Amino acid sequence: MPILEQARPILAKEGIDLKIRRFQDYILPNTALASGDIEANYFQHVPYLRSVLKDHADDKSYTFVSAGAIHIEPIGIYSKKYKSLKDLPKNGRIIMRDAQAEEGRILAIFEREGVIKLKPGVNKVDARIADVVENPRSLKFLANVEGPLLPQMFNNGEGDAVVINANYAIDAGLNPTKDPIAVESGENNPYANIITVQKRDLNKPEIKALVSALHSREVQDFIRRKYKGAVIPVSQ
Structure with missing residues (x-):
């Protein structure tokens, strides 16, 4: 490194x-x-x-x-089809890494953008997909992909959005500050x-x-x- x-x-x-x-x-x-x-x-x-x-x-x-x-x-959400999370379609498929410890981190971005709501009082760090209580677009969060494969799935146009950790994005030649349609905050x-x-x-x-x-x-x-x-x- x-x-x-x-x-x-x-x-x-x-x-x-x-x-x-x-x-x-x-x-x-x-x-x-x-x-x-x-x-x-x-x-x-x-x-x-x-x-x-x-x-x-x-x-x-x-x-x-x-x-x-x-x-x-900072983790980013990438899409070849849409410009923002609010543009995602009904039943949109969100491809994520197969790591429970990342779920709250990712869901917090979607909640910040007003796309979903998590169970009141849930600690964002500990949040899981099951803690989503409002999901007007019925987005499908698919946490079943190994991290290194995420950039390839994005480049192949799979899913409606792909969540990619910065290290994998950099290795794949993506720019984690310019290419995502949403990025988590670095503060706190x-x-x-x-x-x-x-x-x-x-x-x-x-x-x-x-x-x-x-x-x-x-x-x-x-x-x-x-x-x-x-x-x-x-x-x-």
Whole structure:
């Protein structure tokens, strides 16, 4: 990942050799962390982490915590047929990634645009498709596609709209700030990508140094220059 590559020389000055492994799915990074093959991973947000920990509640190797939030990748809704969510047709098909932890994030965009309403009092982060109580267009939310396939489905004109995470959009040559018909807000966004570690490693000097490097002005300026709003740095 280019962001981690930017942190490498900063860490080298402190005598830390950052080794980077790239994974092709959302399962293996946590499996590798649980087994001790890696000391940290950098791909998930807190709501996703919570769902993983819930699924592995009886597994003592899954004592994961966040060491710090690094950046936000605002999720976008793309369509080759319509210019806004309010233009979507009756019984329109919305193709989504097969991840429950993303459902509330996506539905919040549709509610913000006045297309649906969620159950009163439901926490947006925890919302699920079943929590939609008003849906005048009878939109069909189809959360059954693997993330990397979403840009291909969009390019093939499948569905009436396709929800694509910024990382997949960028890899497919899409512009996550200009191409979507709707984009989630970056303000007060709980979906920042985090450095995840085992709880016992949280205070290790090399983990603290990694987070500090990723929060440095050099790395954050790089994120702003390279991604031009498609990826937003955070410092917390």
